[in-house]
Amino acid sequence: MRRDYPEPFIALLAFILGIWLWDHYFGKVEGYAPGTEEVALVKIDRDLRLADAMADDPLWLKWLAGVDEPEVVRQDALEVLQKLAANKSISPQGLEAFAIVKAEQDGIPLREVLGQVLQGQMISDFEETSGKLATHQGAWWHAKLIESWEQGVRPGSNWRQPFGEDAIQLKGRAVFARSAVWLLGLVGLAFIPSALRSLKNGFFAKPRGYGGAWSLPLGAVVFLVATLAWIGFSMTLGLGIAALPGLHPAAGIFLDSAARMLPPLIALGLLFKRPSHASRVMGLDQRVQVKAILGLFSLLMVADQVLRLLIGEGGSNSPGGGLSLADSGLWGLAFALVAACLLAPVAEETLPRGAFSLVPEPAGSNSGSAGVVNGVCAVAFL
Numbered sequence: 001m002r003r004d005y006p007e008p009f010i011a012l013l014a015f016i017l018g019i020w021l022w023d024h025y026f027g028k029v030e031g032y033a034p035g036t037e038e039v040a041l042v043k044i045d046r047d048l049r050l051a052d053a054m055a056d057d058p059l060w061l062k063w064l065a066g067v068d069e070p071e072v073v074r075q076d077a078l079e080v081l082q083k084l085a086a087n088k089s090i091s092p093q094g095l096e097a098f099a100i101v102k103a104e105q106d107g108i109p110l111r112e113v114l115g116q117v118l119q120g121q122m123i124s125d126f127e128e129t130s131g132k133l134a135t136h137q138g139a140w141w142h143a144k145l146i147e148s149w150e151q152g153v154r155p156g157s158n159w160r161q162p163f164g165e166d167a168i169q170l171k172g173r174a175v176f177a178r179s180a181v182w183l184l185g186l187v188g189l190a191f192i193p194s195a196l197r198s199l200k201n202g203f204f205a206k207p208r209g210y211g212g213a214w215s216l217p218l219g220a221v222v223f224l225v226a227t228l229a230w231i232g233f234s235m236t237l238g239l240g241i242a243a244l245p246g247l248h249p250a251a252g253i254f255l256d257s258a259a260r261m262l263p264p265l266i267a268l269g270l271l272f273k274r275p276s277h278a279s280r281v282m283g284l285d286q287r288v289q290v291k292a293i294l295g296l297f298s299l300l301m302v303a304d305q306v307l308r309l310l311i312g313e314g315g316s317n318s319p320g321g322g323l324s325l326a327d328s329g330l331w332g333l334a335f336a337l338v339a340a341c342l343l344a345p346v347a348e349e350t351l352p353r354g355a356f357s358l359v360p361e362p363a364g365s366n367s368g369s370a371g372v373v374n375g376v377c378a379v380a381f382l
Contacts, residue, residue, distance in 0.1 A: 005217045013224035020231055032089045035325035040084060041097060041139065042328070043321045044077040048101070048140040050174055053167040064182065065174045074105040080319045089319075096123040100141035110148040133159035136166055181301075188298030195295025211281045214271070222270050226263035226351060234259045249331035253338055260343045264350035282350075 051073040054062055062068075068076075081098040084090040090098075099117035103110040114122075130146050132138040143163050188195075206212075237259055272278040279285050327336055 005221045007217075010217060010220050010224070013221065013228065017224060017228060017231075020228075031087045032084065032319060033324065036320045037084055037089055037091060037094050039321070039323050039325060039328075040080050040319040041094060043323065044080060044097065044101075045139040045141075046170065047073045048077060049167050050170055052140070053171040061175070065171075065178050067174065071105065074101050077101050078105065084319050092118070092121065092123050096145075097139070097141045100144050104144055110145065130159050133163050136162050138163075184294070185298045185301040188294035188296075188301075191291040191295035192298055193295070194289075194291040195293075195299060198289060198292040199296075209281065210277070222267050223351065225270070226266040229266055230259065230263040233262050249335065253331075253335050256335070256339050257343050260339065260347045264347050267351050 048070070050065075050067050051070040054065065054067045055070055067073075078098065078101055081090065081094060081101070084094060085098070095117050096114070099113045100110060102108070102117075103113040106113075124142060124145055126146070126149055129138060129142050133143055133146065138159075143159070146159065207214075237255055240255075268275070268278050272281070325332075327333075
């Protein structure tokens with residue numbers, strides 16, 4: 001395993017990876033992925049309901065729950081819907097939502113804005129829409145639409161109570177979830193010294209034993225080969241899934257898990273003869289440092305708040321908010337737990353941190369680079 005690979009071979013692999021990276025991050029974007037509008041409307045509905053439900057709450061409670069003022073939320077919703085319209089990825093239902101949000105934001109009569117945006121075409125029906133709201137369905141803009149229709153006439157079905165109950169339930173969930181995160185961060189404050197000591201030890205860790213005998217070209221080749229294999233497998237997998245629209249969610253979770261675990265499995269297969277060797281050399285047989293993890297979690301929360309103060313709350317405001325249709329429902333929750341919370345950290349820690357932190361530095365390089373990779377990736381893992 002001390003073999004050095006020729007530099008032209010490494011350069012060729014890096015060149016191929018560079019082409020994919022350039023096309024992936026700087027290539028021309030052909031609109032949004034299918035289902036983006038549906039996800040965006042669900043997110044907008046949730047944000048608008050939550051903002052209205054907490055409009056009269058104290059500022060500290062809004063901050064705790066991560067909720068903005070209704071005016072800010074409506075403006076963000078308009079920006080998202082405008083992006084969808086600019087990319088021709090918006091449906092008549094999305095245009096209706098845009099018109100109602102805009103009328104509420106600008107204080108313009110709803111009938112006037114609907115006429116301008118929809119050109120006289122009505123999307124929602126009074127009886128059907130009020131019935132949906134009464135059965136805990138519908139959206140925030142549907143409630144505003146029904147309110148405008150009920151002005152001066154006898155109200156239809158009793159939709160206000162179910163709609164209000166949904167808002168209260170959403171508020172309770174948001175406050176509970178965010179409070180749990182903050183509580184975990186507060187507990188971790190007591191373990192920050194332990195976390196800092198662990199980071200210090202990681203920065204100055206020296207590779208030794210079997211892992212310390214690997215050469216830098218070997219580590220680069222293993223990383224590039226594993227990454228290129230993952231890219232090819234993922235592209236083929238994406239084409240296969242697109243050709244099978246009726247694929248069961250469980251099968252989708254299995255295929256996504258296989259794609260995520262392919263690179264680390266290739267790397268481990270090339271570097272180790274037995275799984276027990278990998279566990280021993282990479283230190284996986286040691287006990288988990290719970291105190292250090294909690295301390296690092298608190299440090300990340302502090303850093304997050306500092307960055308928010310420095311650069312503000314602004315962001316890309318992407319229509320999907322980083323979510324997709326695969327994240328909806330119970331199967332979507334299972335997908336998120338397995339893919340994002342379990343396998344993604346394991347795969348990323350195994351290949352970049354686990355393998356490269358064991359590769360010794362070339363002669364004449366700055367000392368401590370392996371430890372830096374070790375410590376930085378430990379933070380990224382959290």
